[in-house]
Amino acid sequence: MRVNRRLPRMDALDKHCYTARPDTSAASGGLNTQAGMAAMTDGARVNSLRSGPDASGHFGDGLGGRFVAETLMPLLLELDAAYKTAKADPAFHKELAYYLKDYVGRPSPLWFAQRLTAECGGAKIYMKREELNHTGSHKLNNVMGQILLAHRMGRTRIVAETGAGQHGVATATVCALFGMQCVIYMGATDVARQAPNVFRMKLLGAEVVPVTAGAGTLKDAMNEAMRDWVANIHNTYFLVGTVAGPHPYPAMVRDFQSVIGDEVKVQMHEAEGRLPDVIVAAIGGGSNAMGIFHPFLDDPSVKLIGVEAAGHGLDSGKTAASIERGSRGVLHGNRTYLLQDENGQIIEAHSISAGLDYPGVGPEHSWLHEIGRAEYVGVTDDEALEAFQTCTRTEGIIPALESAHAIAHAVKIAPTLSPETLLVINISGRGDKDIFTVAEHLGVKL
Amino acid sequence: MSRIARRFAALKAEGRGALIPYLEACDPDFDTSLALLKAMPEAGADLIEIGMPFSDPSADGPIIQLAARRGLKAGATMPRLFEMVRSFREQDADTPIILMGYLNPIEAYGIDRFCVDAAAAGIDGLIIVDMPPEEAGPMQAPARAAGLDIIRLIAPTTDDARLKLVLNHASGFVYYVSITGITGTRSASDEDLRAALPRLRAATDLPIAIGFGIRTPQQAASASRIADGAVVASALLATLAETLDGEGRATERTLPDVLAQLRELGAAVRGT
Incomplete structure (x- = not known):
C-alpha cells in the first residue's frame, strides 16, 4: 500500500472518526499514516x-x-x-x-494464530493483539x-x-x-x-x-x-x-478506539493483500468491538460479529446479552438495548467476566443490530472458560475472560468456514487479572 | 385553569409560597404510602410530588435511592402509583399531584398510554429527571393532549441561552435545582437563592419552586418566600426511614413522625 502523506482537508476532519493525523510521521510511522488516510477516505x-x-x-x-x-x-x-x-x-x-x-505501545500486532487455525480446521484466524498495549487492554x-x-x-x-x-x-x-x-x-x-x-x-x-x-x-x-x-x-x-x-x-x-480497526485494515492488507472476511469481538458496553468494527462499516464484504456474554445461557435469566435478550430503553444517559423487566426496571446482568457484566450496550451497537450491519451472538461462561484454555494452550496467549468470549465464538464458526476465509479476533485484553476466577472455576486453589 | 395554576394563584392571593412535600410510591408499602399521601394536605402540603421508583436513580442521593429500593421491593409499578392517586382524588379534588421519576419506566408503560392514564388517575404534572428538553419531543404532544404539565428543571449550570430553550414549552411551574449535586446532600444559602432568582423571573412568568437541599422549616420558609414554592423530599424520607423496623416495615411511628415534620414545615411556610 502506498504511503500517502498528504494532509487531509481541515473541513473534512470534523466529519470523520478520529485517526492519528498523517503529519506525525516521526511519531506514528507509516502504519498509522495509512490507517488514518483509509479511515478518512471512507468517512x-x-x-x-x-x-x-x-x-x-x-x-x-x-x-x-x-x-x-x-x-x-x-x-x-x-x-x-x-x-x-x-x-x-x-x-x-x-x-x-x-x-x-x-x-x-501502538501499533499492536496482527498475529496469525497458526496453531489455533490448525486445531479448528477452517478459517485462517488472526488475532489483533490489544492485550499487548500498556496496562494490558484496549x-x-x-x-x-x-x-x-x-x-x-x-x-x-x-x-x-x-x-x-x-x-x-x-x-x-x-x-x-x-x-x-x-x-x-x-x-x-x-x-x-x-x-x-x-x-x-x-x-x-x-x-x-x-x-x-x-x-x-x-x-x-x-x-x-x-x-x-x-x-x-x-x-x-x-x-x-x-x-x-x-x-x-x-x-x-468510538473515535479513540477506531485506531484498532484502522490498524487491522492496513495490517491485513500487508499480510494478505485484502480485507478480512469476518471480525469477531466481545461486547460488554462494546468499546473494543466498536473500535475494530467502525473502520469496516462501509466494507459490506466484512462480516462483523459482536459476542455478548450469555452467562449461564441466553434464556437462563442469568445473562448479560442486552441485544439478544433486551429491549430499547433509557439508562445512563442514552437510549439503547437494555435488560429490563416489563415495568422498565433494569435487571442485573450476569457474566463470569466482570467487564461484560452490564445490562446495557453502546447505542451504536444497538443501531448496527437494528439495521443488520453487525450480527450479535451469545457465548456462555463455560464456553468462555473453555476458549480461555484453548487459546492459552495453542497460542501461548492468556486472554482476558472478556476476549475469551470472542475466541469461543470464533472457534465455533471457524470449522464451518473455508481455509481462504480471513477471520480476525480482537484480543481486547490479557488474562492475568482473571487467573483467580478461572482457577476457582477449575477447582484449583491458588 | 389547571389545578397547578389554580393552586399557585390562590397562594399568591394569600401572600405566601407553596410547600411541596415528596413521597416515594409504595415506600415502605402501598397502604402506608397511600395513607401518607391522603394525610399530607391536612398536614400542610400545597402540592405533592410522588416519586415513581426506578432501579437506577442516578440523579438521587442515598436517601431517595433507599426509598426507591423499598418502594420497588413493595411492588411499586406505574399502575399501583395510579391506583394511589385515584384513591387520593376520591377525597381531594384540589391538591395538585406531580409525578417525579425517570424516563424508562414511563417508556416501558408506553408514552401515549401513560399520559392518558396518568391524567385520568388525577395526576397534574410530570417531572422527568433524565428527560432534558432536547429529548422531550415524543412526550410533548401526548402530555399536552392529556392536560399534563411538563415541569422543567433549571440548574445553576443552565446559562442564559439555554434558559430560553428549557423554558420553551414549560408549563405548570419551573423547578429550580438549587445546587449542583444529587438530592439530599447539600443546601444552597439564601444568598445564593436570592442571587439566582432574578434571572429566572426575567425569563418566565411561571411560578418557581426550589428543590434539592431544603431540609429544615427555616429553609423551607425562606425558599418559599424567595421563590413561589419549596420542595422537601430527602428530609421527610429520612424521617420515614428512621421509623421502620429491622425488616424495613412501617411501625406505629411512621405516619405520625413524618406528618409531624410536615406540620412543622407547613407552619414555617405559613408563618404561623
Missing part, C-alpha cells in the same frame, strides 16, 4: 454508515441521545464543543499519536485521548467507573502520568473478584470507592460516578470507559 462517502451520530447524538431512530439531569446538560454541551475543537486541531492529533506510539486507547481532552479543558480531577478494573487501571495510569487526582467507582462485587486490579489502581495513586448499591457491579459503579460528577462539576472530568453514556461519549470513545 467522506455519501450515505456512509460511519457518519453517525447526528448533531444531537442520535443513531438511527432515536438511539443514543442525551438523557441526563439538567445540571449535566451544559457540561455535555461544553464537552461536545471541546471535543469538536480538539478533533479539528492538528496539535491534538500529533500529541495523541505521540502517546499512542511511545506510551501505549482501554488505554480511549483513556489516552480523553485525558488529553480533560487536560485541555482545565480539569484537575478525574472520575471513572470500572467493571473488570481494566478501564480503572488505564484511567489511574494516565492520571499518574498527568498528575491528576483520580477517583474510581467500582462495584463491591467486582472489587472482590478483581483484587489484583484494585491493588494496581491504588498503587497508581487512585482512590477506589467500592459501590454497594444494587448488585455491586458495573451498572451501579456508573450511577455512582455520574453522581460524583454532578456534585463536582467545577473541577471534575467524567472519563467514560465504553461507547455508552450520553452524547458525545459513544462517538468520542
